[in-house]
Every structure is written in structure tokens, then in C-alpha cells.
Amino acid sequence: MTASITEFNHALSAIIVTYNSADEIGPCLHSLIPEMVKCDGEIIIVDNASTDESLAKIWAEVGEFADIRVIENKLNVGFSLGNNQGFDAATGEHLLILNPDTVLQPGAIKKLLETLGSDDSLGAVAPQLLWPDGGIQRSCRRFPNHWDVITNATGLNLIFPRSPIFNAWKMGDFDHDSTREVDQPAAAALLVRGSVLRALNGFDHQFPMFFSDVDLCRRIKNEGFKILFTTDARVVHLGGSTIFKNRTTMIISSHISFFRYLEKYYDRLHQQIFNLIAGLVLYFGLVPRLVWHWLGLAMRFRRKDSL
Numbered sequence: 001m002t003a004s005i006t007e008f009n010h011a012l013s014a015i016i017v018t019y020n021s022a023d024e025i026g027p028c029l030h031s032l033i034p035e036m037v038k039c040d041g042e043i044i045i046v047d048n049a050s051t052d053e054s055l056a057k058i059w060a061e062v063g064e065f066a067d068i069r070v071i072e073n074k075l076n077v078g079f080s081l082g083n084n085q086g087f088d089a090a091t092g093e094h095l096l097i098l099n100p101d102t103v104l105q106p107g108a109i110k111k112l113l114e115t116l117g118s119d120d121s122l123g124a125v126a127p128q129l130l131w132p133d134g135g136i137q138r139s140c141r142r143f144p145n146h147w148d149v150i151t152n153a154t155g156l157n158l159i160f161p162r163s164p165i166f167n168a169w170k171m172g173d174f175d176h177d178s179t180r181e182v183d184q185p186a187a188a189a190l191l192v193r194g195s196v197l198r199a200l201n202g203f204d205h206q207f208p209m210f211f212s213d214v215d216l217c218r219r220i221k222n223e224g225f226k227i228l229f230t231t232d233a234r235v236v237h238l239g240g241s242t243i244f245k246n247r248t249t250m251i252i253s254s255h256i257s258f259f260r261y262l263e264k265y266y267d268r269l270h271q272q273i274f275n276l277i278a279g280l281v282l283y284f285g286l287v288p289r290l291v292w293h294w295l296g297l298a299m300r301f302r303r304k305d306s307l
Contacts, residue, residue, distance in 0.1 A: 008194075010067065012041035012113065013092030017082035019048040021100040022057045024238060028100050029061040035109040041096075042067040044086045048076040078208035087202045095197050097213075099188040101238035105130075111233040112191040123225025124192045124217065126185030127233035128176065136176050137237060139186040140229050143218055144169045146262065149278040153285045179230045183221065187213035189235040196225055206264075209250065211257040218265065251289050255282045 014032060018025055029043070036043060047054060047070060055070070062068055071085055087095060094116060096109070108127055115125045129137040148169035151157045160166040164173040174180070190213070200219050203212045217227055259279050266275055 008093040009091035010040055010042045011092060012036070012039055012094050012096055012109065012191075013086075013090035013194075014041060014043045014096040014098050015046070015083055015086035015090065016043070016098050016100050017046045017048060017079055017086065018050060018054050018058070018100050019076055020050045020052045020054060022050070022053040024101040025054055026057045026061050027103050028098070029058065031102075031104040032098070033062070033065045035104055035106075036067065037065070039109055039113060041109070042069070042090070042092055044069050044071070044089050046071045046073065046082040046086045048073050048078070048082050080203035080205055080208050080212045083212075084202040084205075087197065090194075092194065094194045095192050097187050097190045097192065099237065102189055103236040104189075105234040105236065108189075108233040108235055109191075111230070115228065115230055115232070116191055116193060119226075119228075121224075121226050122193065122228055123196045123220040123223065124185075124190055124227045125233075126182075126190050126227070126229050127235045128229070128231045129186060129188060129235055129237040132236055132238060137186075137239065138171065138174070138176050139188070139237075140171050140174065140176060140182040141184045141186075141214065142169055142171055143183045143214065143265075144258070144261070146266070146274040146278045149258070149262075149281050153281045176229070177231060179228065179232065181226050182229045183227065184214050184217040185227065185229050186237075187216070188237045188239075192216075192220070193225070196220060196223065199223075206260055207257050208253065209257070210254040211261045214261060215264070248290065252286065255286050258282055 014036060016025075016028070032043065035041070045058060045068070055072070058070060069089060071089065073082070077085075083097060094113065096112075112125050112127060116122055126139070129139040131137055151166045152169070157167040157170060157172070160172075162172045167173070171182075200216070200223070204215050207215050220227060259275075259282050262275050262278055
């Protein structure tokens with residue numbers, strides 16, 4: 001991606017990657033466009049060869065808003081590559097990574113930009129994510145390690161959901177109802193300082209979907225910047241809309257990406273045995289997850305046939 005831009009046409013570029021997002025993209029743009037008008041922003045949508053009405057829904061929602069570009073891929077290149085295409089096309093000073101299944105609450109972008117601008121040590125700022133019913137999503141994570149593979153594979157994180165030891169990775173000890181510095185917020189809605197993101201060349205392509213945000217946040221912090229989670233900005237997030245459309249592939253991809261993440265950041269000789277153990281746990285952990293998923297599918301099909 002483009003390493004640097006000396007002159008910016010906009011204060012902000014919002015990047016959205018869509019794939020068969022016809023059901024979600026309309027409400028997302030309906031909430032986003034008024035926010036972008038207020039902050040001098042542009043919208044860049046990268047469509048990964050959708051086969052539904054995503055493109056039609058996009059143009060139907062745009063109306064008179066002129067600062068929008070749509071990149072139509074012939075193939076589904078994935079989340080990371082799609083976002084990097086958007087980053088390359090962006091002319092905004094800062095970059096907002098946004099999922100199509102989000103709805104911004106009024107003033108969210110303004111608050112995120114003000115927060116980022118108030119502290120030069122911030123590399124990224126994330127809003128509080130809410131479920132459609134108003135419940136708080138536990139969207140932040142600590143950077144994972146080998147211990148987290150074990151606690152999640154054995155279910156210890158579920159037995160002790162609020163434990164900072166057994167559910168450290170998913171921050172079970174944090175209620176997500178206060179502003180604080182974090183390792184990694186979800187990239188469903190994440191404002192990143194443009195100079196930082198461009199210097200890092202965006203997402204790492206070896207993480208096509210899962211752990212792309214974990215890796216990006218780790219690189220941001222490795223450069224000495226902080227990442228802030230703020231409850232002053234709120235975004236409703238449906239959650240998992242893309243993942244559930246191809247669940248089997250996504251389950252496999254998540255395990256592969258977890259192992260790649262461990263290999264990337266735990267690369268010293270004495271850590272290789274722990275990588276091997278974690279890799280075996282992730283490999284064999286695929287079986288129960290896939291079986292559980294397939295049983296669920298079979299039960300749903302059976303119920304449909306009985307109607």
C-alpha cells in the first residue's frame with residue numbers, strides 16, 4: 001500500500017469491505033453518510049465479488065453523497081487484502097476500518113476523531129460496540145499466547161469467564177463499560193492514525209480474515225503507540241454476519257491463523273516446543289468445533305423438512 005501521502009483531500013477515509021452484505025450495508029451507510037458529511041470524510045467500499053444485491057443496495061443508499069468510491073473485485077480476496085485495497089485508494093488523513101454490519105450512533109466519528117487528535121501517542125481508537133438490543137459487546141482482547149490456546153480448548157475460559165487467568169485473552173475481567181487502554185479492540189469499527197497505518201503497510205496478508213486485527217494492533221503497539229477503547233463513542237454491531245455465511249471455512253481459517261500468529265510472534269528457539277503443542281491443540285480442536293457446527297446444520301435442515 002501507499003507508504004505516505006503529503007496532502008490529504010479529506011480528514012477521514014472510511015473503508016468497508018463487503019461480501020454478500022445486502023442485508024447489512026443499507027443501515028450501515030444510512031448511519032455513516034451523515035457522520036462523514038460533518039467531518040469531511042470519504043467512503044471507500046471494496047466489494048469482494050458479491051453475488052447478491054450488495055452493489056444495488058450501496059448505490060440506492062448513497063443518494064447525493066458524492067465522496068464515495070466502490071471497488072468491484074472479480075474475486076473474493078478476503079478481508080485483509082480488501083481493506084488494503086481501500087487503504088491504497090484512501091485520500092483521508094486518518095482511516096476508519098468499518099464492517100458492513102455496523103450502525104454508528106450519532107456523533108461517534110466526531111468523538112473518535114477528537115480523541116485521536118487529543119493525544120499524539122495514540123495509534124488507534126475504538127468505540128464501544130453494542131448488540132442490537134443495546135447490550136455491551138465484550139469486543140476487546142489481550143494479545144493471546146500459548147496458555148490461552150489451552151484455556152480455550154479445555155473450556156476453562158467458560159468455567160471461569162471473569163477470571164484474569166483463565167479468560168485473560170478475551171478480557172473476562174473487563175466489563176467494557178469504561179474507557180481504558182487495551183491491546184486489541186475488534187476491527188469491526190477501528191479508527192487508525194493514517195501515518196501509522198500507512199507506515200505499517202496495512203494488514204498482513206498471511207491473516208486473510210482472523211487475527212488480522214490482532215496482528216495489526218500488535219504492530220501498532222510495537223511501534224510505541226497506544227490503543228484506546230472509549231465508551232464516549234458507540235457503534236451497534238450485528239456481529240458475525242460474514243462469518244456465519246461460510247462457517248465451516250471460517251472455523252478452519254481461524255485455527256490456521258491462530259497458529260500463524262503464534263509462529264510470527266513466538267519465534268525464538270525455546271518457544272518452538274510451545275508452538276508445536278499449541279498447534280496440535282488447535283489442529284485436534286477443529287474436530288469437535290466442526291462436528292458441533294455440522295450437527296447444528298443437520299438439526300436445522302431436519303426442522304425445515306418437518307414443516
